[in-house]
Amino acid sequence: MEETIFDKILAGTIPSAKVYEDEDVLAFRDVNPQAPTHVLVIPKKRAVNFTELKDRDEEEVGRFFQKAARVADKLGLDEEGYRVVINSGRHGQQTVAYLHAHILGGRQMNWPPG
Ligand code: 5GP
Helix, strand or coil: CCHHHHHHHHHCCCCCEEEEECEEEEEEEECCCCCCCEEEEECCCCCCCCCHHHHHHHHHHHHHHHHHHHHHCCCCCCCCCCCEECCCCCCCCCCCCCCEEEEECCCCCCCCCC
């Protein structure tokens, strides 16, 4: 499987602005932020996209989402709210083939998404 930029961030071979790390996830700031707060959360156990989660252990999947919620809390976004986005596959416009949840906050979001 081809190494992605997020594999390299996880391995520490390219730098990132880390906001949280534990045994399950790494969270770091998006290099091209689309909101005042824009953080990416990735599972340490690699998944290519959201679809792969259908075959994963329930606890592992649950932990990923729980940790993402804790990251949003840690970022101080709970009171005003925020958006969690997972782009999956080509039509989802996923550009990095390593599952990641975007946490976007600090401004009013719009709907529908583009
Ligand atoms: P996607 O389009 O796959 O859902 O999101 C990929 C995200 O990764 C984009 O928001 C993009 O700005 C971000 N990104 C791409 N390369 C890097 C990088 O080297 N470092 C960081 N921190 N973010 C990156």
